[in-house]
Amino acid sequence: MKPILRLFLVLGVLLAACPVGAAEVVDRVVAVVNGQAVTMFELNQHMRPLLDRFRGRELTAEEKAAIVKMRSDLLQKIVDEMLINQEVEKLGLTATDAEVQSSVERFYKQNAMTAEDFDKQLLLEGMTREQFADSVRKDILKHRLLGFMVRRKVVVSDEEVKAYYEKHIDSFQKDKEIGLSVILLPSNDDAEALRQRIQKGEITFADAANLYSRGPGVGQGGSLGRVAWADLAPDWHESLEGLRPGDMTKPFDFRGHTALLRVDELQSGQTRPLEEVMEEIRDRLFGEQAEARFSEYMEKLRADAVIEIKL
Template structure:
């Protein structure tokens, strides 16, 4: 089985123009200054526009406006983070070539089983150009280089950590364990916590919610993405599914920057794998979690030491 969960989604930041609903507002001004590098309202609206399609053609309520403003602040924070990362890699002399970006794009197409034509069609469906996709890849590569340069050396996983994880998550290591899953990948404008609460209260089924609100695979099929081997799931998926059984739903988690929910349709397993067989997988899971924690701490310190003026 392929590692489907790793390649189901490509991280998407789409550029578009501001919606007609906001035509009467100021077209452009500075909304953030990050160590002298600015973000304009026009640039922010380019990022926001794809998530506002569901409001098109209707009068915005106060709740809608509050939700849109919350979305803008969240996306602006991500733009500020990207600027800080770019400034930091410049300070450290970390470079990335066009060849690296092109190679990563070709690797992505190979992993996702996309040729030139199908790749461009997929980008069109996601409202993205090749140049925009390359810029996203460039930002991702820079982030990973910064992780390697400043963060990875601070992450350690001991044998005691691995044993503790194995004891606390032994159900994950039952031989030939498979899970049948459904998935919701929310647009930024969708309140994932509210949506999960509605599903939990049975106000709407997971399948109907997926068809209405998901932008991920399984759209039109109730979000069902099928049966997967536990070992083929990415660490963040395993973490989200930790402790869940049949007909249970995960807490919200992030997939390539998008908030998501998983639903377990079925679980099948046999036996229990010895720790020796799953040692490396456990190491990777713990390492990835701690890596993200260290990176979050690193970004927090960058913000503390930066001159950031938010004017939104």
């Protein structure tokens, strides 16, 4: 099984609701955030990964409408990132090169990869190590901002921990393993439409993975093989909770992609006692509540900022 590369780069969409290959004649400003401009060129750079997918054919009316919405959504993500960066600069938060390098190394070692394996996986994902490191740096700074402005407002009680344990008891099994297949797509709209086609029997999950996925397992039906439940990301746990072999998750966000998972097999283990997992659950709930507070914080940043959208 090839480890899953947790993508940090925001994937783009097509640059306009027109046949691929058309170009902007003149670069222009598409947004201004507290006096800082976003240009069409910058927006197009984020869109570039999808150009090859549609190259050489006319877009349908549905695709054109979806692209307009996706381009608007992407611009909002860029604006939010600018607001975060402005706050990071205002507060003087930094991440050293050594910290970034340590995080990169920890990432690929935790995923059982050598440095060479990691570079090969980056190549498959269309990223350079420098791009990945830049995304790691931004992630570190975002979490520092989160800690500085948000985390101090979050408290998780013992009662909340116990309630979560009882609701997700199946998740706390020693040596639990799960066989998975995955499809990674650029947008939720694409993923939901594909999920409906799979459910209707119009296409198999394996064929859909081979044709459309931008993640690992392409050519093998999206198969990741059998993995330890404990090694999966928390958002994967939430999406897979209660599913049985043959079941498929609903689309969920995964580091700039939208993911669909199918359970291929499931091997249970012994249930871990509450005392053993209490701090693990507390950390998970803390993270969820912190993200909720962060969303509220972002809403305040947007409300206080001077933002002009010219797209």
